[in-house]
Every structure is written in structure tokens, then in C-alpha cells.
Amino acid sequence: MPNDFSRLWNVNLERTLLTDTMFSTISCNTNRGGCGNVEKALFRGMSSKCSICGKDTLVVNTFNQRNAVVSAITEEFVLNVFKQAINSSPQLSGNFYAKRNVTCPQLELGNSTAADIAILNKDFDGPVNPQDIECICEVKMSMIWNWSSNNRDTPIADYDSHAGRPSIYRTDSILKAIGKAAIIRSCPQNEKIPFIVIGNTPPPFNYRDKVDGTVKSGLIQKWISLTPKPLVVSSKAQDKRNPKKTIGFLRIDTINELQEFLSTLLSTEWQYVGAMVEAKKIGEILRLIDLSQNDESVGQQFLNLLPQASSLYTLR
DSSP states (O other), X not given: OOSOOSSOSOHHHHHHHOOGGGOEEEEEOGGGTOOOOEEEEESOBSOOSOTTTOOSOEEESOOOTTSHHHHHHHHHHHHHHHHHHHXXXXXXXXXXXXXXXXXXXXXXXXXXXXXXXXXXXXOOOSOOOGGGEEEEEEEEOOOOSBEETTBOSSOSBOTTSBSSOOGGGSHHHHHXXXXXXXXXXXXXXXXXXXXXXXXXXXXXXXXXXXXXXXXXXXSOSEEEEOOSOOOSSOOTTHHHHSOSBOSSEEEOOSHHHHHHHHHHHXXXXXXXXXXXXXXXXXXXXXXXXXXXXXXXXXXXXXXXXXXXXXXXXXOO
């Protein structure tokens, strides 16, 4: 990988990371009357028509945009970018450490389910305890442009102009990230650990309300993209195709912006609150709280009482 990690994800960086294993075989199916033309490309264009015979007969053996090689490359990229942001900050340097493949048995983070990236409060490379973890990061990055193996100088299309769906533009990537967060949230000692999802595209338009919902509920603290300019061709629908932010999503455009994001994330005293309760029960526990105390004490009393309101033991 290039030694310069000062850049965020961009088309020139992705070009240098392409390997032959990432390219799919796209052929014109002769069994359907096609001409048999074969080419290698990363993703297929939105049309399934062959450029040679013009018939709707293109087939793809597999999309390799998110294989083990790509996972390793993108996670290493995020690790180095995060290290740069942390180590160049007087506030963060020496207090926080970005690590890859972090395991924590208490949070169901084993060898096969390790955190892609975690930010720790100590410089340690073995299994850690929940109190050592300041943030858990799920990396859902991939190759996002459509490249031809015959010409790697210029991408053919961007992430929403081809048939393959990369990064968090894939709905299954969104669902997997939510599932990982839900597993961690179900474990004891997780209440103060923020969880973020890192991609290099925005989520698809029809899933942005779902992404926003995970942040509103506290399941996930933010979905971010590390690609400032993922579009090959500018469009009148630029804000829709590549939004700067929604409630749950944020596009990071500079290392300084990433640094500011991490500073806020890591200096916030997080407390996850997950409950399904009756309004009446909320009222009952509020009446038990001593409102004459300071805000933090009042909040802590509420958090201590909330499990009683959400428990089903009251149902007979």
C-alpha cells in the first residue's frame, strides 16, 4: 500500500490498490444467443447489454469487490488514517490508540468476530477488557469504482452507475453492521462504548432513514464515509447521490475533519439506553428521582431505575 495515508479514499488511491483477483469475468452468454465476448471488470455497468452484439445477455461469474484481500486492504487503510488523526492531535495523542482485529470475550469479540478497528485507552495488542475500549469500528469499505482490467487509467463508472453495490451502498452490509452492533449492545459492560460504521460511499437513498434510525436509537453512534468525492461525473442530483450528512451519516472530507470527529466522539461520556417501556412506568420512575441534585446525578438515577420500567417481570 502507498506510504502516504494523509489522503482519504480517492480514485487515484483505489487505482494503486487494484489486483487481478478483484476483477470479475463478464461474458456474453452464448446459450442465450450472445456472441461469447469475455472481458474482465470490477462490477458491470447498469446495462446487461453486450457492447459487441448489443444483446441483453451479459452474465457475471462473481463480484469480488469485498473479498478477503479487499477487507485486509481497507481495514489497514482505516487503521493508518485513524492513527494519523489521533497521533497528530495534542488532545488525543498518548491517550488513545487505534488497533486492528481487537478481541474482547466479554463483548463477543472473538478471533473470528474481532472488531475490525477499535480505539483503546492503552497501547496493547492482546485481548482486552471492555473498560479498555473507547470505540468499536466496523469497516464496510470496498473498491467502489467500476474498472476495466484492460484500461485502469480511468474508472468506467461510480458506485451508483453500475450493477454491483460496494461498501455501505450494499443493503446487506448495512444489515450486517446493524447485527454486529446489536450483538455488542446485548452484552453487559457495553453501555459506555460508542460503535461507528466506516464506509467509503453513502448509504443508498432508500436506506438512509434506517441508518438514521440506528443512530436515533443509540444502537450505532454514526455511519461515516472516508471518500470526499466518489462520483465520476457530477450530477444535478449531487446532494442525493453523495450527501454531506444526514442524522446518522457523515461524509468526512479532510483529515482535520476526521480528527475533529474523533475528538468529539472520544471526549463524550456515552451511555447507551435501550428499553421498551410504558409511558406510565416512565412517569413512575421520574417521580422517584430527586430533582434537586445536579444534572449528572439526576441522569444517573434515571439510568439506574430504567431497567425496572423496561422489565417484563411486572406482567402476570
